[in-house]
Amino acid sequence: MKFIGEFIILFGVWLLLTWSLAPAQLIAGVVISLLVIGLVGDMFLFKAGRALNPIRIFWMIMYIPYLIWYIILANLDVAYRVIHPDLPIRPGIVKVKTSLTTDMAKTFLANSITLTPGTLTVDIKGDELYIHWIYVHGNNVKDWSKAIIGRFEPILRRIFE
Amino acid sequence: MINILIYVLLFSVALCIYRMGKGPTPPDRAVTLDILGTLMVGFCAILALITGKDFYMNIAISWALLSYVGSIAIAKFLENRSFDE
Amino acid sequence: MFWDTAGYTIIVIGVLFDLLGCIGLVRLPDVYNRLQAATKCVTLGTAFLLFGLFLINGFGALGIKALVCAAAVLITSPTGAHALARGSHRGGVKLWEGSVIDKYAEENEGVD
Numbered sequence: 234m235k236f237i238g239e240f241i242i243l244f245g246v247w248l249l250l251t252w253s254l255a256p257a258q259l260i261a262g263v264v265i266s267l268l269v270i271g272l273v274g275d276m277f278l279f280k281a282g283r284a285l286n287p288i289r290i291f292w293m294i295m296y297i298p299y300l301i302w303y304i305i306l307a308n309l310d311v312a313y314r315v316i317h318p319d320l321p322i323r324p325g326i327v328k329v330k331t332s333l334t335t336d337m338a339k340t341f342l343a344n345s346i347t348l349t350p351g352t353l354t355v356d357i358k359g360d361e362l363y364i365h366w367i368y369v370h371g372n373n374v375k376d377w378s379k380a381i382i383g384r385f386e387p388i389l390r391r392i393f394e
Numbered sequence: 395m396i397n398i399l400i401y402v403l404l405f406s407v408a409l410c411i412y413r414m415g416k417g418p419t420p421p422d423r424a425v426t427l428d429i430l431g432t433l434m435v436g437f438c439a440i441l442a443l444i445t446g447k448d449f450y451m452n453i454a455i456s457w458a459l460l461s462y463v464g465s466i467a468i469a470k471f472l473e474n475r476s477f478d479e
Numbered sequence: 480m481f482w483d484t485a486g487y488t489i490i491v492i493g494v495l496f497d498l499l500g501c502i503g504l505v506r507l508p509d510v511y512n513r514l515q516a517a518t519k520c521v522t523l524g525t526a527f528l529l530f531g532l533f534l535i536n537g538f539g540a541l542g543i544k545a546l547v548c549a550a551a552v553l554i555t556s557p558t559g560a561h562a563l564a565r566g567s568h569r570g571g572v573k574l575w576e577g578s579v580i581d582k583y584a585e586e587n588e589g590v591d
Binding site: 398402403405406407409410412413416419420421424425426427428429432434435436439440442443446447448451452454455458461462466468469470471472473474477 | 480481490494495497498500502504505509510513514515517521522524525528532535536539540541544545547548552553555558559560562563565566567568569572576
Binding site for chain 3: 246249250252253305306308311312314315316320322324325326336343344347348351353355356365367
């Protein structure tokens with residue numbers, strides 16, 4: 234089951250990259266997909282039963298425009314700070330606590346944090362994330378957690394847990 | 395019209411090279427290298443827009459992935475760790 | 480015609496974001512703040528460029544490859560920035576003197 238899922242993903246990426254249905258391309262795609270599965274197939278973090286659940290796929294599709302909206306806000310924020318003559322920055326590294334447990338969810342959370350307003354993940358230890366913030370406000374772990382990850386956690390929990 | 399876009403991107407590259415020369419620490423130069431890789435993907439996109447050929451996108455995809463591998467390797471080196479961890 | 484106009488508008492916005500990211504690279508004071516400019520402005524600028532290319536060319540080989548490339552840039556760039564930030568902090572690069580707090584250094588003294 235895991236093997237079939239991996240093969241579908243790899244062959245789909247091959248089809249997108251070549252974008253042609255010539256027999257030579259298809260045969261090369263099958264051979265290369267099997268080769269990749271044989272070499273590094275064990276490393277995939279893929280569970281077919283969970284990834285193909287329609288509710289999770291629905292929330293995943295809802296999450297993408299939500300994230301893109303916050304990425305655009307982040308860019309306007311950073312661009313404003315860059316071109317302002319006085320450089321209004323107040324940087325620092327803060328710590329937040331997350332309640333997500335699976336590795337996949339934490340990876341997505343860290344990448345979402347890095348792409349959104351003025352925050353950059355420096356390290357993850359267990360359920361604690363260290364985050365470089367370009368304009369720190371608030372003064373304890375609870376405030377920081379609410380301000381930085383409060384808007385992503387509910388949706389990520391629906392997708393991955 | 396499209397030439398103006400190329401000049402703006404070239405000016406961005408010039409700013410990056412200024413930062414790369416000035417430093418002052420090795421991580422600054424590594425960050426600049428990462429950004430230059432991303433800007434090169436942008437150049438490939440504009441060249442594909444002008445010529446209409448799709449092989450520029452193959453170059454862009456492989457450039458993005460290779461630049462990522464390079465950044466990870468430099469980051470490991472900066473951290474004083476061995477490469478096989 | 481509409482898609483051409485929309486695509487060129489998005490491409491111009493993307494190039495402007497690239498330029499702002501590089502200005503930030505020159506103006507901001509330390510390596511962590513420069514990484515902020517790099518991961519946000521330059522990544523989104525290039526993703527906008529590729530998305531505009533997709534809007535102009537539609538569902539052909541060029542447009543689909545541009546979308547795949549945008550996805551690759553959006554996934555790999557934050558991971559690379561995270562690795563560089565962690566590497567430079569552990570390698571001993573100090574924060575800018577105007578920084579207000581450094582929890583990571585406080586809680587990891589003498590661990591390495």
